Amino acid sequence: MKVFKTYDKVKFAVKGGGHSTNPGFSSTTGIQISMANFNELEYNSKTQNLRIGAGCLFDEVYKEIAQYKRNIVGGATAAGVGVAGWLLGGGYSLLTNQYGLGIDNLVEVSVVLCNGKSVKASAECNSDLFFAIRGGGNNFGIVTSFTVKTYPLGPIYRNMLTFPIDKATQVKEAIINYIDKCKDKKAAIVAAYRHFYIRGGQEDKITVDLFYDGPLPADNPFEELLELSDEKWINHELHDTADKKLAENFAFMDQLFSHIHDPSRVTAAPLDCPVYGTRFSLQTYAKNPSQAGVGEENVRARWGTVMVSHFTRKLLNEIEDQSKFAASKLKDNQGKSAVIDIWPFLPCMFDTSTATAWPHEKGQPNGPLLVCFQWEGESNDQYWIALMMQILRSIQRVAEAEGCTNDKLPKYCNTSLADTPVKDIYKKNLPKLMTIRAKYDPDDIMGRTGGFRIPLAL
Ligand SMILES: Cc1cc2nc3c(=O)[nH]c(=O)nc-3n(C[C@H](O)[C@H](O)[C@H](O)COP(=O)(O)OP(=O)(O)OC[C@H]3O[C@@H](n4cnc5c(N)ncnc54)[C@H](O)[C@@H]3O)c2cc1C
Incomplete structure (x- = not known):
């Protein structure tokens, strides 16, 4: 992020599983940051939460968590789909009728902010960022890991x-x-x-x-x-x-x-x-x-x-x-x-x-x-x-x-198709998200990636 700040013309993209079909969303003619090496999976048996590296695909996450007879609110098909993009957008699941969307089951995220600092965000800490990340896509920095709730897994x-x-x-x-x-x-x-x-x-x-x-x-x-x-x-x-x-x-x-x-x-x-x-x-x-x-x-x-x-x-x-x-x-x-x-x-x-x-x-x-x-x-x-x-x-x-x-x-x-207006995605939350963006990305660094861009509040 610090390098991007110095080279202010360089475009880039952040790629989780790379399943977005909109050109430029995780692909780029500039520098692509692949999260593939952020592949840690840590189940905490005390909290029953799972920490997922932002490069993980659902295929590997389901395999890991099943060992503990636990399940997560995850994608309906694994097939190479990235946890990161899925979660940052919302996350519909076969368990949604029971437990809501993926973002409703997020407990904490680790994020590299646009100033290069690495921070955590949760309901208790940087709660505005935590609100914004859950559905806010790639507008607020680069997420390196997600901690999610798990649920009992029996025969299905x-x-x-x-x-x-x-x-x-x-x-x-x-x-x-x-x-x-x-x-x-x-x-x-x-x-x-x-x-x-x-x-x-x-x-x-x-x-x-x-x-x-x-x-x-x-x-x-x-x-x-x-x-x-x-x-x-x-x-x-x-x-x-x-x-x-x-x-x-x-x-x-x-x-x-x-x-x-x-x-x-x-x-x-x-x-x-x-x-x-x-x-x-x-x-x-x-x-x-x-x-x-x-x-x-x-x-x-x-x-x-x-x-x-x-x-x-x-x-x-x-x-x-x-x-x-x-x-x-x-x-x-x-x-x-x-x-x-x-x-x-x-x-x-x-x-x-x-x-x-x-x-x-x-x-x-x-x-x-x-x-x-x-x-x-x-x-x-x-x-x-x-x-x-x-x-x-x-x-x-x-x-x-x-x-x-x-x-x-x-x-x-x-x-959604790439030309979908951001106001149609975020509706009444857009003004609040614009303010949070201005706080966390005042230089509009994430504006150099593709994606549904939330404007900075003036
Ligand atoms: C086979 C298949 C099945 C699917 N099933 C479902 C489903 O059941 N439910 C559902 O809701 N959706 C589903 N989807 C859609 C899916 O949610 C999106 O395609 C999602 O973007 C995939 O995430 P990804 O990490 O693979 O994508 P990517 O293309 O890598 O990323 C998507 C966006 O997220 C950003 N991003 C990725 N990683 C990070 C990061 N670490 N930090 C900041 N920004 C990041 C990218 O820059 C990009 O803008 C499915 C898609 C496919 C292809």
């Missing part, structure tokens, strides 16, 4: 169902029924319309990731979805004896996700991974190992988001229509994949919320409806970004008409 249930697109109507109905009926905080689903165009072939499917924080209860919230699945080998009783470690579950789910992104990697998947029979579907995929995948190419990507408080039938219809529309554009525009997620939360999702930079309050549910496109070739950037904006506008209109969104819902910086 996780599965991912894959449906052919011609079952879309039944799957949608089952998702609607799940949303209407399931009020169980321990249950979570993340469904997605996934369309791929890989080496001359189009693949269209719907995936539904199922998670239950415990053995499946007798009143199984996923019953209808499981019944719909052709994969009849799924054994509903397995949970009675299962005691699977979280890390194994996540590692395995990531193999499945990496198949979805990159079928060529499936050959390396461990087929003996003990997760509820999903390995059989992996074997099915593995029959076609020569298929090349997205990961081999020079793929470009963006995420965009419509923030929603809940999902309705009409909104799901719109998501399906828009995903089909995006899919129809893949072939002629070097598109690789078009994905739209449905991640429903319960109205109680923010009941345990704390005061943080990113506004999220009890009684105001707000989750990202995520759209993700991947394509090849810089010359196609404009096309795909324009298409994404068009699709987001269309979904937004329906969500507004359905009462699922409104202007008051803060945008989620971790999955």
Whole structure:
């Protein structure tokens, strides 16, 4: 930081897991500060808190913490996602209905400030900085470690169902029924319309990731979805004896996700991974190992988001229509994949919320409806970004008409397009954050990195 102060024209970027798709957010034409060597993981059995180095990826964090039969409020898929970016933006988790966002579970951070000093921030010490860091992204310095709460980890249930697109109507109905009926905080689903165009072939499917924080209860919230699945080998009783470690579950789910992104990697998947029979579907995929995948190419990507408080039938219809529309554009525009997620939360999702930079309050549910496109070739950037904006506008209109969104819902910086105004992210907290920025970064050093920049108060 001191060097940057001296060389005041040098641009830089801070990289955690490097998963931001917005150019310049953790990538740069200047100097990139990779946090990879800040990889410590320290579990304190007295406080039951975990200190996580800012270079850690969720993959390694889940593995470490599972040894202690503890869990953290962390990312829904590990797959190389950095803890740092995820936490600095907010952090939606499969445990959010129970324990809020990642930032609600942060106890302390260590930060290198823009004057080069290393400080700690918590509710007791530098509390203004602690408020600002929780959702404030890379505006206030470089975080070197995060201390987070942990929760008991027992047997959990996780599965991912894959449906052919011609079952879309039944799957949608089952998702609607799940949303209407399931009020169980321990249950979570993340469904997605996934369309791929890989080496001359189009693949269209719907995936539904199922998670239950415990053995499946007798009143199984996923019953209808499981019944719909052709994969009849799924054994509903397995949970009675299962005691699977979280890390194994996540590692395995990531193999499945990496198949979805990159079928060529499936050959390396461990087929003996003990997760509820999903390995059989992996074997099915593995029959076609020569298929090349997205990961081999020079793929470009963006995420965009419509923030929603809940999902309705009409909104799901719109998501399906828009995903089909995006899919129809893949072939002629070097598109690789078009994905739209449905991640429903319960109205109680923010009941345990704390005061943080990113506004999220009890009684105001707000989750990202995520759209993700991947394509090849810089010359196609404009096309795909324009298409994404068009699709987001269309979904937004329906969500507004359905009462699922409104202007008051803060945008989620971790999955928003780069041109999203900071006032739409921080809402009423923006003036306070501007004052805190002026205190901790008066020379606007962090202004030389990419990211959603909070202006300095005058
Ligand atoms: C497969 C996948 C799954 C995902 N699942 C979820 C999910 O379940 N829930 C959810 O909420 N989001 C999810 N996301 C989105 C995720 O939260 C963001 O992509 C997040 O930015 C990833 O963090 P990163 O460290 O990998 O990113 P990076 O690109 O490294 O960083 C993102 C931003 O944080 C800044 N930053 C990183 N480290 C530091 C640091 N130490 N100090 C200061 N600034 C720093 C960077 O400068 C950059 O602006 C997912 C993304 C992917 C790709």
